[in-house]
Amino acid sequence: MTSLKEECSHFIQMEASVTQEKKWERTGTIYQILMALCANVVVLGPAMGFGYSAVAESAMRANKTDGDLQLDANQVNWMATVSALGTPIGCLLSSVVMGQGRKISMFVTSLISMAGWVIIYMSNSYIQILVGRSISGISTGMASVPTTVYAAEIAGSKWRGSMVTWTSISIALGVLIVYIFGYIFQDNWRLVALICALFPLCAIALTLLVVPESPLWLRDRNRPDEALEIMKRFRGIPKDQPAPAEVLFELKPRLQKKNQNVLKHLMKKSSLVPFSIMLSFFFFQQFSGIFVVIYNAVGIMARSGVKVDPFLGAVLIGIARFIASLLTAGVSRKFGRRIPSMISGIGMMIFMGGLSLYLFLAEKGTVMADNGVVPVICMVMYIFTSTLGFLVIPFAMVGEVFPSKVKDILSGMTVAIGYLFSAITIKTYPDMEKLMNMHGVFLFFAIMSLIGAIFILLFLPETKGKTLREIEDMFSTKKKTFELQSMEK
Template sequence: MVSVIDINNTNEHIDINNRRTDIDNSIELTNVNNIMNEQMDIDNKHISTCVDIRRTSRIAEEEKWERNGVIYQILMGLCANVVVLTPGMGVGYYGVAQPAMTAPKTDDLQLDANQANWAATTFALTIPLGCLLTSPVMERGRKLSMVMASLISVAGWVTIYLAKSYEVLLVGSSISGISTGMAAAPATIYAAEIAEPKWRGTMVTWTSLYFSIGGLLVYIFGYIFKNDWRLVALMCAIFPVVSIALTLLVMPESPLWLRDQNRPEEALKIMKKFRGIPKDQPAPAEVLFELKPQSQEKDRNLLKHLMKRSSLVPFVIMNSYFLFQQFSGTFLVTYNVVTIMEKSGIQIDPYIGAILIGVARLIASFLATEVCRRLGVRIPSIISGIGMTIFIGGLSLYLFLAEKGTVISDKGIIPTTCMMLFIFTNTLGYLTIPFAMVGEIYPSKVKDILSNVTVSICYLVSAITVKIYPDMERLMHMYGVYFFFGIVSLIGLIFIIFFLPETKGKTLSEIEDMFSKKKVSELSAEKVVGEIPSIPNRVDSLEN
């Protein structure tokens, strides 16, 4: 018979074993949990690493897209502006051709001073006609407008080259003027429509850059062929042919023009290329928003759009700026560059002086591109107004003292420096900025019309200044003419300080909003975002 003590001992032994088992189980469970936690930490680290890798890859891919898009925008902007080389040549052509046209000769057409002045004036007078013709042509395509301008330009230069009479020369001048007017706006508008907001301020200044290159080229041709104005015209005819080839073979149509023609699929395809987005990737929301037409009231006709505040205010501002541009001597010096060099106390070959002016203008145009990108349009315009006032005023004072008998032993250094710096500062702002702004400051609904009307008025005033210049010189002497330029530059500076808006970094919709009483684009943006919640942006599309 088992004793009670043995039973108790046995039970205690079982309890001990059970406790040991519980402890062993607890230890084993703890070890398992620890192992699982360690494994989960490893998995989480692995997942985090994968996410970081994907995010890094995504950022690199997005940067590559943006870089490709910017490169494509720049290349197409450069190609588009080749059409502007010929206007630059046209404006400078009579400055170097008039001395050869009026030089005594027996074997070629000879003009008197009045006829030579009328040839240049005819060219300037027909530029506004070309500007007005551009509007209906641009409605049929930005590319078509550039091709038409180049074709007419070739016809004009060839007519001048072949002219055997004064009347035919005037016809050639008229045709060249029309082509110049037709080329003035399309390149700027095309660049403004294809560029991202942060690059638009740079790309729209390229019109003035190419204009300066064209002017320098014709000055060089004038120096090489001093006595052959026909050959200079023939050399000028080469460049519109190059423009035609680039426009037809290389450049795509403006995506915003395609959008306005109810061709959204083509517009989206081209806009994706301009933004560097691969064909197989969905378009980000910001691209879709760029291609969304501006909300307009259906019952409003074109006249009512023209009478809106967002159209009238920039129209007044831009035409005022162009008025100061023309009467400060911006184009007048270009149209009469050789004769002005001869009468400004500059003691070098006037054709070399013209080339120096062309070089100064070209350097300033390059700088203006970067300055506008960094500083916008107001600061360069202010710097330009200050510089022009100082340097043309200094040249006026120099010529006044020289005419009154004061002997200045500077060997022509002072007038050369003043003229070069006047042209340099003029190009930084007064010459460059207005033409750059017409491509972006007007609402899209009336941009084609108002931009061309504005440039037309500019060139009409230019023709007036060219025609009255001989009378101004006779009545006021050269120092009086330069003093007048200085006063206009100063008044223009005051206008810029108080009234010129800044467009740097703004989208075209935001620029339109600056002049509107109602900020409708913000509502439009909210509406668009609400309509396309499922459209991924670049980041989301890569993560998925």
């Protein structure tokens, strides 16, 4: 009888322990989600820079009776281009600033973003607008990496696949918000800029008062006590409880050879392989025309035979992108990276190719009985399918695929080069349109989308369900390390 009582007592203790662990996991997940959401508020202000030129263009080019600034077509194109040129500078700058901490990086990003919007609002000359747009573009580049890296470092393996896509959701939301402001205040580009400045102001308050530092960054700076304290919070473990083995394993420093500098880490296969893959992915992302459409949404809608208000059409594009970004978080968690990316590339090819064919037939004199509905559907669905993979997943993966020792450098450098591709496509778009007509440009984008889908099929690795440590080993030649870690777990 005594033995039976002991077994029952032992069973009850085990049940209590399992219940407690589930409660900890639930508490930790809620905290991870809240902090990731707070961190992503940082992205909203800089992201509005993507859509600002689209909604401000017509107001800046309109004839002025009050003596306010008036720009010509070339100046408006440079207004979009300088922002895109500032973005890669911001990415490189973020690599430097992130070394001082993820929290510091997010604070500096918001400060620069607010400065850019205030300068645009107060501009009395074309040069001042360019300065403000350049500063705004720098903040856009700075915002792209730290929040993704932060989310990847604080999230558990179950939720990381979704949480690293939230940066792209925030970018989509920022673009949608500025499109809505542009639709409401079509003739007042200054007021739109002033409203945009309020978002980085909120982000500064959240960063300083709410968001904690990344525990993995603290670990790599030899601050293990602080790292453990914050990591326990992210895993829902009470302060008075000892940390479980899996938490200690997450914070276990990588064994490194002595006197091995950063350059040697950069030359490792575990750094070079993901760097090459991600650069190629960003190349196909940009040359498939995604950012050209986002930066020039209103103008493209007006010239594509669309019968609705171009500003309203831009809002529809923004809504499609935002909804697809939300779906991507769930789709990515369930299906990983490769399948959504391939579907995205094929969908972009179909809808951009369809729009190209429509415009070609219209130019040849074919009378369309759709009242301009087909171009709207093609444009909205192109943005929708692009967001399911090509637009979101490359940004999500830069927070995952690089080793911790060089993550700050390579993640910033990769996104910087990606945005440099963006600046090239945005600046050359008017010249391509003159040379190839709009249907020719869209056919080029469709072909690049298809080639990108083939590249993903052949080369893009799957990171779904893997810890950051396992992903690093996946690109390394040291397979035994991966096996040893699996045994340790």
